[in-house]
Structures are given as structure tokens and as C-alpha cells.
Amino acid sequence: MSQTRKGKSMRKVVTAVVCTSLVAPALWPQPAAAAEKGKFRGLAVLVSMQFQQIKGLEGHPGGAQMVGELDGVIFNDHRQPFLDKAHYQVVWKGDSVGGTCFKTFAMPDGKVFARCEGKPTPTGHQGTVELMGGTGRYAGIKGKGNFYLTNVSERTMWDVLEWEYEIP
Numbered sequence: 001m002s003q004t005r006k007g008k009s010m011r012k013v014v015t016a017v018v019c020t021s022l023v024a025p026a027l028w029p030q031p032a033a034a035a036e037k038g039k040f041r042g043l044a045v046l047v048s049m050q051f052q053q054i055k056g057l058e059g060h061p062g063g064a065q066m067v068g069e070l071d072g073v074i075f076n077d078h079r080q081p082f083l084d085k086a087h088y089q090v091v092w093k094g095d096s097v098g099g100t101c102f103k104t105f106a107m108p109d110g111k112v113f114a115r116c117e118g119k120p121t122p123t124g125h126q127g128t129v130e131l132m133g134g135t136g137r138y139a140g141i142k143g144k145g146n147f148y149l150t151n152v153s154e155r156t157m158w159d160v161l162e163w164e165y166e167i168p
Contacts, residue, residue, distance in 0.1 A: 036167040044088050044159040046072035063096035070157065074105060083107065096120060103129065110136020116147055124149040129163055140168040
């Protein structure tokens with residue numbers, strides 16, 4: 001076999017080996033990605049966007065029924081990428097005894113949805129948070145923890161959230 005033919009043959013073999021080594025791993029079964037688990041502590045600033053109050057009849061211990069919408073941003077206190085600088089929105093309803101809310105955290109790679117229950121404190125509200133799922137990177141997220149909301153002014157609040165989470 002001439003040198004030219006040997007060279008061309010060798011190039012074909014090398015090309016086939018390189019192509020096979022690049023394509024074959026994609027065809028082999030890949031191990032499932034490990035779930036991400038962690039502890040989150042977020043610090044948030046919220047502004048009241050809407051508030052409506054319907055007062056109970058005079059003397060009623062519930063005082064009034066209230067609903068509202070809050071908008072803000074949350075920062076990851078551990079300086080990790082999880083929900084750092086996420087758009088944070090809350091819709092809530094409650095009275096002088098307690099209330100519930102839905103929390104939404106939006107990042108470019110998806111959203112996290114949570115539900116909360118809380119009770120009034122002398123400076124705001126505190127209670128529990130349960131992660132209900134998400135979209136994108138956060139699909140299937142689960143977890144639970146607590147929140148501690150402090151009223152700074154009539155329209156501005158500071159919220160501290162702490163929870164453990166798992167993303168499948």
C-alpha cells in the first residue's frame with residue numbers, strides 16, 4: 001500500500017475513533033442527576049402594592065378582614081446563587097388572629113412557589129412556609145421552614161425566610 005493510501009486510511013480510522021468517542025457517551029445510559037438539597041436563609045424587602053380592609057361589626061374579636069399584595073426582592077444571606085436577587089411577590093389574606101399567603105420567587109431559570117400561614121406579632125407577622133413546587137430548574141422543589149416579617153413603615157416590610165429544600 002502506498003504512503004498516500006496508508007495516510008488516508010489512517011485519517012479515516014482516527015476520524016472514526018474521534019467521532020465515536022464524542023457521540024457514543026451521549027448514547028450510553030447516564031446516571032440520574034443527584035438531587036440538590038440545602039438550607040436557605042433569605043433577606044427580603046417588600047413594598048405594599050395593594051391593601052384592602054373590611055372591618056368587622058363593632059365588637060367582633062376578628063377586627064377586620066384584610067387582603068393585600070406585596071412586591072420586592074430577596075437576597076440569599078449565604079451569598080449563594082439559589083434565589084439570590086429573585087423577584088419576590090406575596091398575595092395574602094388575614095385578620096387580627098392570623099392569615100395565609102402565597103409567595104412567588106422568580107429567577108431567570110424558573111420560579112419557586114410557596115404557601116405560608118402566620119400570626120401577628122408586635123412588629124409584623126411570623127409563621128411557616130411550605131414550598132409547593134416550581135418551574136424550570138426548580139420543578140418539583142419541596143421544603144419547609146419559617147418567615148419573620150417586620151413592618152418598617154405603613155408600606156414597607158423586611159422579611160427573613162429560613163427553610164430546608166430539595167430539588168429532584
